[in-house]
Amino acid sequence: MSRLIQLVIGTPYGRLETIGPTFAKQLGKQCYGHVPCRCSCGVECVKLVKHLLSGKTQSCGCLRKELSGARSRQRAADKRKDARNGEENTAQSAVSNGAAVY
Ligand SMILES: [Zn+2]
Numbered sequence: 733m734s735r736l737i738q739l740v741i742g743t744p745y746g747r748l749e750t751i752g753p754t755f756a757k758q759l760g761k762q763c764y765g766h767v768p769c770r771c772s773c774g775v776e777c778v779k780l781v782k783h784l785l786s787g788k789t790q791s792c793g794c795l796r797k798e799l800s801g802a803r804s805r806q807r808a809a810d811k812r813k814d815a816r817n818g819e820e821n822t823a824q825s826a827v828s829n830g831a832a833v834y
Pocket residue numbers: 747771772773774775791792793794795
C-alpha cells in the first residue's frame with residue numbers, strides 16, 4: 733500500500749493549481765491519489781497526484797491540444813488573416829463614416 737501524498741492546496745503544477753485536498757480513488761486494481769485542480773484556462777479537473785509530481789500532467793489537456801493543433805492552427809490562422817483583412821477594411825470605412833458624421 734503506497735502512502736497517499738497530500739499536496740498543498742494552491743500549489744501550481746504547470747498550468748494547473750491544486751484547489752482541494754488529495755483523495756484516494758480506485759483506478760483499475762490499484763488505488764491512486766487524485767487531486768482537484770484548476771487549469772489556467774479556467775477548466776476544473778481531477779488529476780493523478782503522481783502525474784502532477786512527475787510533470788506528466790501540466791494542464792487540463794488544453795496544453796496538449798495546443799501543441800498538437802499548432803500546425804493545423806497555423807493554416808487556419810492564415811485563412812483567418814484573409815478574413816480579418818476584410819473586416820479591417822469594413823472597420824476603417826465605418827470609422828471614416830463616423831468621422832464624417834462627427
Ligand atoms: Zn486548460
